[in-house]
Amino acid sequence: MDEEQIQHLLMELGPRLTEPVPPDLGEHIKQRIPHRLARHKISWDTVNIIIDLRLSKSVAAAVIVIALVLLLNLFGDRNSPMGGIVQDGVLLVKYWGKAGKIDLSAVKTKYEHLLERGEEVVWYGDFVDPKDSHAVLMHQKLTDGTYIVTFADGHEKEVDSEELIRFMARMLRRKPN
Amino acid sequence: MKEKAKLAEQNADGTYPKNKPRPSGDSKEPLEQKRHALVARLKAGDRAAASDLVDEYYQQIYLFMRRLGHDRQSSEDLTQEVFFNAWHHIGQLKDERALNSWLYRIASNVSNLYWRRHKHKEVIGIENINAPEVSTGRNDEFGHYEQLEQLNYAVARLPVKLKQTVVLHYMQQLTIAEAAQVAGIRQGTFKSRLNRALKALRKRVT
Numbered sequence: 439m440d441e442e443q444i445q446h447l448l449m450e451l452g453p454r455l456t457e458p459v460p461p462d463l464g465e466h467i468k469q470r471i472p473h474r475l476a477r478h479k480i481s482w483d484t485v486n487i488i489i490d491l492r493l494s495k496s497v498a499a500a501v502i503v504i505a506l507v508l509l510l511n512l513f514g515d516r517n518s519p520m521g522g523i524v525q526d527g528v529l530l531v532k533y534w535g536k537a538g539k540i541d542l543s544a545v546k547t548k549y550e551h552l553l554e555r556g557e558e559v560v561w562y563g564d565f566v567d568p569k570d571s572h573a574v575l576m577h578q579k580l581t582d583g584t585y586i587v588t589f590a591d592g593h594e595k596e597v598d599s600e601e602l603i604r605f606m607a608r609m610l611r612r613k614p615n
Numbered sequence: 616m617k618e619k620a621k622l623a624e625q626n627a628d629g630t631y632p633k634n635k636p637r638p639s640g641d642s643k644e645p646l647e648q649k650r651h652a653l654v655a656r657l658k659a660g661d662r663a664a665a666s667d668l669v670d671e672y673y674q675q676i677y678l679f680m681r682r683l684g685h686d687r688q689s690s691e692d693l694t695q696e697v698f699f700n701a702w703h704h705i706g707q708l709k710d711e712r713a714l715n716s717w718l719y720r721i722a723s724n725v726s727n728l729y730w731r732r733h734k735h736k737e738v739i740g741i742e743n744i745n746a747p748e749v750s751t752g753r754n755d756e757f758g759h760y761e762q763l764e765q766l767n768y769a770v771a772r773l774p775v776k777l778k779q780t781v782v783l784h785y786m787q788q789l790t791i792a793e794a795a796q797v798a799g800i801r802q803g804t805f806k807s808r809l810n811r812a813l814k815a816l817r818k819r820v821t
Contacts (some may be wrong), residue, residue, distance in 0.1 A: 441817055447763060451744070454744050456745060457681065459674045468665075473662075475661070475665055484627065498628060552664075
């Protein structure tokens with residue numbers, strides 16, 4: 439049989455290789471939708487572009503403030519009300535404050551699901567400081583001895599046991615008395 | 616000759632022959648708009664959008680898992696995990712048009728991680744192939760069905776990466792561009808992986 443025939447058979451096999459999907463699966467998944475979905479930070483293209491350029495958040499904020507001041511000086515009427523700038527400032531402060539935070543309930547839902555499935559997973563989210571982006575919310579042990587660590591800023595990293603201990607030690611050092 | 620031309624067309628631009636039931640150009644635009652709106656609502660934290668996402672994709676993600684060889688229970692669990700990850704990381708989806716391939720990419724990662732965690736678990740994909748709607752009862756039809764069964768068995772025994780390549784393109788009917796995006800590789804690399812898979816299948820199917 440040549441490759442063309444194999445391709446023909448594969449095209450035919452796809453639609454025929456199917457089975458009924460459990461009818462309650464969709465509803466079951468919907469029941470697990472977290473109370474608050476993780477919101478996308480700020481849909482401000484400038485901010486996103488700067489983040490994409492991998493500049494730190496403080497540099498990004500400084501660049502935006504300088505750009506706003508320059509624009510105001512160049513084009514703005516000095517006597518005009520400062521409402522626009524104030525609003526932008528408020529947005530900026532909001533962004534600054536919320537950047538790096540995630541909705542814990544989404545991670546908690548995932549934790550509960552993994553736990554239910556019998557995975558070796560540990561939750562720390564109840565006592566860590568969610569403002570600390572390096573705080574560990576949970577870790578999941580894999581069979582090859584490595585761990586998947588979920589941090590408070592939402593990113594995940596696969597680490598070995600030594601690195602996990604380092605993260606935990608760091609977290610304990612930062613824990614307030 | 617016509618058949619060959621169709622296959623050549625597919626190889627050239629990564630699309631299916633024109634007589635295949637693919638989404639038509641007319642219906643593609645509203646679908647894209649719908650997806651665009653869905654992603655925007657998800658990014659705004661709309662729970663109803665999360666529910667719509669499930670409605671639109673849970674069946675294809677479940678079948679994707681089954682076609683990758685996960686058993687029924689694992690496929691259900693992994694499908695759920697795909698949506699948890701999607702809700703959690705929706706902010707990382709830059710291009711709204713890529714929702715489809717983004718979701719499949721999550722599904723592939725979830726599946727790969729599962730195979731890493733359960734290296735020795737048996738592959739139990741969909742074993743029963745649906746018979747054609749109109750049966751003539753001819754002998755060559757029976758032979759053809761046997762070939763399909765052989766091929767299904769051979770696909771199930773391909774190495775994970777090659778199997779994923781075949782399932783994405785031929786069974787989930789993603790274009791070469793979409794499937795390459797899902798696999799996180801260039802289109803050329805995807806095509807060569809596809810060729811390797813076809814060669815391996817050719818050896819195993821008589």
